[in-house]
Amino acid sequence: MSWNRVAVVGGGLIRFGELFDQSYEQMAHGAFAAAVSSVDKGFDPHQVEAAIVATQRGTLWGQEGIGGNTVPSAIGLAGVPCTRVENACPSGSDAFRIGAMVVASGVHDVVLVIGVEKMRDKSTDEGLLSRAASGHPIYNRAETAPVLFAPFATRHMHEFGTTREMLASVAVKNHHNGTLDPYAHFQSEITVDQVLASPPVCHPLHLLDCCPQTDGAAAVILVNAERAREFTDKPVWVAGFGVATDHPYLHEKSTFTGLPVTTLAAERAYQMAGVGPNQIDMAEVHDCFTITEILDIEDLGFIEKGKGGVASLEGETAIGGRIPVNPSGGLLSKGHPIGATGVAQITECYWQLRGEVGERQVELRHGNALQHNVGGRGSGVSVVNILTTNNP
Amino acid sequence: MSQSNTPGPGVVSPVGLLGIGAAVPSGRLSVSDVAAGWGQRAGSGALAVCGPDEDCLTLAWSAAGAALDAAGVEAHEVGALYWGTARPPMAEGPSHAFLLAAIGLGSDVGGLLAGGSVHAGLDALVAAWDAVAAGAVGVALVVASDALVPGPGTGAEKSTGAGAVALVVSGPTGAPARLVARATRVRPLLDRYRGDGQAGTGDPYDPRLYRERELLPSVTSAVDALADRPPPETRWSVPDPDGRLGKAVAAAVGAKAVSSEGVFAQIGDAGSAAGLLGLLGALGGPGTACVVGTGGGRSTAVVIEVSAPVPGQQRAAAAIGGGDAGTRSLNYPSVLRSRGQLVPLSDPVPMGVPPGSAAFVRGSEELLGLLGRKCDSCGTVCVPPSIHPVCMNCGSPGGDIVQVAxxxxxxxxxxxxxxxxxxxxxxxxxxxxxxxxxxxxxxxxxxxxxxxxxxxxxxxxxxxxxxxxxxxxxxxxxxxxxxxxxxxxxxxxxxxxxxxxxxxxxxx
Known part of the structure; x- marks a missing residue:
């Protein structure tokens, strides 16, 4: 493949949470400013040649007017070419992939990728119901977000003996990691017993098996690899990416013990990067629910199919484990402002590969980090991006 | 003069009854709960009431399916659907068309929706009888169903039940039961009443006035109008709108054996379905049966000669007692909420896809008929057809619309x-x-x-x-x-x- 190599030279985010006092535009500005100030050798905002903005929620959530024109104005760059990307829960990671392709194509050398999402401007009930009633008027009725993943938990437990304790261990680990991440929505430890005793949300998932509704924004700066040293002596390179789609509705799924769409996206990313799952030092994966992380670590090839629950319970995915997963706290603890989620995961991978996250730093053996999202009506799309410190 | 307006025996040929089905909601509302809610001394008994996802249409669907199954009749053999209900789910709207689509009857199937009072069930039966006897319809499906919404605090609230019954009617030859005679009489008097724009049904009359001057004279006039008095051993289904009047009606028409006895005690007054549900006990073996219904100032008596057990009779009779699933108690506030009589202060959050939208227009038939698109290349069934222009398995654009299992x-x-x-x-x-x-x-x-x-x-x-x-x-x-x-x-x-x-x- 003939494409210009791409480097990440800056990344930043705002503290995720229920940001009732910040507008969409203020969040975008905060994330952009954080990314700009993170660039080692300084960065003039006007060096941005183009921007890709990821915002997933549209017509149902009060962001009807949000488009490619909203963010440049908010961050002081009106005039810059900018396009909004929407691709379900992987919107942010797909915006990153598209930004990388813009740089790789040679059309632009410096591209901003920014994800912004307002999740809490509408009431929980209204958000829930909107979710439960969009799409086909019957075939997805009553499908709130946990309905899209809980059926996999039921079947995974049935087939592999996965237990609620195993699911809970994912939440416990990610909440612990979140206490080490100053940007995380939640900053408190929880116990397995607390997860088990939390109110049922969507059997077999309980409240602490679920990510919160979180506002947030994150941004990264991509440049042509040949110009990376203008900005930093410690660039991180884009090694590969993959996107895959599947039939979106749950009744169209071929299996309920995994998400083949993740495996397909990962295969494409691994092939492009020339690495395999055993050469990944850490991963930021889509843990909207505890079961999702268990599916992810199996579908990404880190853990044998069916063993994800046991592996989680035994600490294989902890920061000091064999394959650290979601050291940032993940969606479960850091939060899931949809368009911002993937971009924030990229930021964590960037910081981890540069070795600058303190207590939650993972051991770097191969210099590769993987970022993953999956989503859509019923996991109809997945995106995997792989970053590396190894020279392109 | 009135006799010349009402067809009697000999005017309409007999028709056959091939099968019967019934549906009664599993929810039960204790009458004493209702009474206590209004500070009254406790009543007794329980009423069959709909849960929030049931109404007279869903009950009608369930009874219709059971009747077709019992009769061994396929949906495509049905020529017309006659549905009687005092309160169709849409006061104006495609109630009949919705039921027709949900049962899986073709778009060429005729029939009608009879309404206006709890006499509607017998109106539907008579209309089907006429159509089959005249040769206009080969096989008719008759459905009577009601889940009336009584006004809060009314006497009707302590007697209103719910239920549905469906009959497959066709030619008389070889049928296990035949409808042989009938008479209808009309008196312009109020009975159970709901005015235009009123949400709930109530009783306008003093109970004694209703019994003496309306119910008994109306019912007896219809029975008296039958050309031949039903024989003494006839099993009768008589109106029993409050659990006590049934005895008085039976005495007034000279009924010795009453098949409808005990039905009220199990489910309350099922409105348009009550008479035909009360008939079930008379369809289990040979003999003469007579069902009498009244409502909206009309009373009708229908005489049925039963020569063999009517298919579906046992199962339908069991449904009155709760059927396979049994019954479950529903509290009074939840019933008020299901009936739309207890509403929260805040407006409900509107759904993302309004029923008036084009998505619902596109989805209406596949939603009610539960349709899929069967690929003509690989046989995969994709549901719903509207979101699958090509097969999701092989990509082929060819296929037929089918009802899924x-x-x-x-x-x-x-x-x-x-x-x-x-x-x-x-x-x-x-x-x-x-x-x-x-x-x-x-x-x-x-x-x-x-x-x-x-x-x-x-x-x-x-x-x-x-x-x-x-x-x-x-x-x-x-x-x-x-x-x-x-x-x-x-x-x-x-x-x-x-x-x-x-x-x-x-x-x-």
């Missing part, structure tokens, strides 16, 4: 505890592998929330999903088979399904 097995499921109104929590949702290989995902029944398991045998039931922006929205829900192979539309005839289910539970 109505029974299957649970592949996986969830129980949603966090549903905002209008949904009811806990709400199961299940991915089901239907017996024709189609995979589908639908809401389940709240009463199955605790027991549902992977591998369970289930069947699909038409239910009212919600009333959105004033419009009822219907669709299918998954219900767990209590006994594998049973269920409203399986009728126990699917013996192979039962053995498959048991084997499946053991292996999984």
């Amino acid at each position: 109505r029974r299957g097995r649970v592949q996986t499921f969830v129980v949603n505890h966090t549903m905002p109104p209008p949904f009811e929590a806990p709400l199961p949702l299940a991915v089901v592998d239907l017996d024709d290989g189609t995979r589908i995902m639908l809401q389940g029944m709240p009463e199955d929330a605790a027991a549902l398991e992977i591998g369970d045998r289930v069947h699909l039931e038409l239910r009212r999903y919600a009333i959105e922006r004033g419009v009822p929205v219907y669709g299918f829900k998954v219900q767990r088979d209590v006994h594998p192979g049973s269920g409203p539309n399986g009728n126990g005839t699917n013996g192979s399904g039962a053995s498959v289910a048991l084997a499946g539970r053991e292996s999984s």
